[in-house]
Amino acid sequence: MSQSNQEELDLFRDNVKRFIETEIKPNIEQWEREEITPRSLWHKLGQQGLLGICLPEEYGGAGADFRFSAAVLEEFHRANCATVGGNIAVHSEIVMHYILNHGSEKQKRDYLPRMISGECIGAIAMTEPGAGSDLQGIRMRAQAEDDHYRLNGSKTFITNGQHCDLVIVVARTRNGEPGSRSTTLFLVDTDTPGFERGRNLEKIGQHSSDTSELFFHDVCVSANAILGELDRGFSVLMGELQRERLIIGVNTVASAEGILDQTATYVKEREVFGKTLAELQNTKFKMAEMATEVRIHRAFVEECKTLLLAGQLDVATASMAKLSGSEMLGRVADGCLQLHGGYGYMREYDVARAFVDARVQRIYGGTSEIMKELISRAVLQ
Structure with a gap:
């Protein structure tokens, strides 16, 4: 990516972070209690240009590439707002792309502009x-x-x-x-x-x-x-699932990065036996292990983004991203909760929500077992 494109992406990412800080984080606990987000949130997302950003300008999108879509989802998941980020992913990165890639021109013009504005939810x-x-x-x-x-x-x-x-x-x-x-x-x-x-x-x-x-x-x-x-819907589903599974992989890495950062802050402040948790060898080793896992997975999903942009992301590689990322997130969320001790079990701490929110990543978009089956076909062909 050129320096100018990277700067543009960084500016866009900062805008996403500001939106999350002002519109999402002050309200997320209330929405969690109510077990739904307000309809008005979708209009705000549309007004901020956070929906369908990769779609062509002729349908109301920005014509950006996948890295910008990924930035939206990464920041929601890094901020421990997977509950909102997942809904955006389905709407923007799955439903819209099914219509863009397989819809008639009339279907595209009927639905995509209204989906990008947040008027029509998919x-x-x-x-x-x-x-x-x-x-x-x-x-x-x-x-x-x-x-x-x-x-x-x-x-x-x-x-x-x-x-x-x-x-x-x-x-x-x-x-x-x-x-x-x-x-x-x-x-x-x-x-x-x-x-x-x-x-x-x-x-x-x-x-x-x-x-x-x-x-x-x-x-x-x-x-x-x-x-x-x-009668050709199955082939459409199989073709679009690669993008969906990469998105899940991207989201799991961002979620792990976010909760690991929060845990690093916690262990440096929490004192036990006259020392901070961060001074204990077990904490040091556990944090080192988790940080290494997260960084390795970050490198892999960045490679997968490049493959997707080049039209070269295959079934096995996308399945690897989904399988490995979701399993890694489960380990990191569990390890971070353990370092919080009893407080990690309390809903007032973000790590508790991160822990339960992470579990479904190994199920939706195809279970870990299905991902292994798909990967094995490529390995053993």
């Missing part, structure tokens, strides 16, 4: 009560009827489910065929008759990130609502 509905990591097991049906489709089924664990105005729905469009040849993606407006939001699910972490059940009862959409090609 979600993607893959997971079902009986189909999580196994996307070929999806049972949601879309029945063709003349020039439209009728959707029936349910989805669960849907990020942005309570606030969303648009849902990318993954459904089966052919009977008796494997999911790879019978899956189609549909753009569904949430004001369509038959669409119903379920409850805001109670989670052990990321409380203010609304995660919902969604129900579809004879939801009728036109053939123009198909995103991509009929």
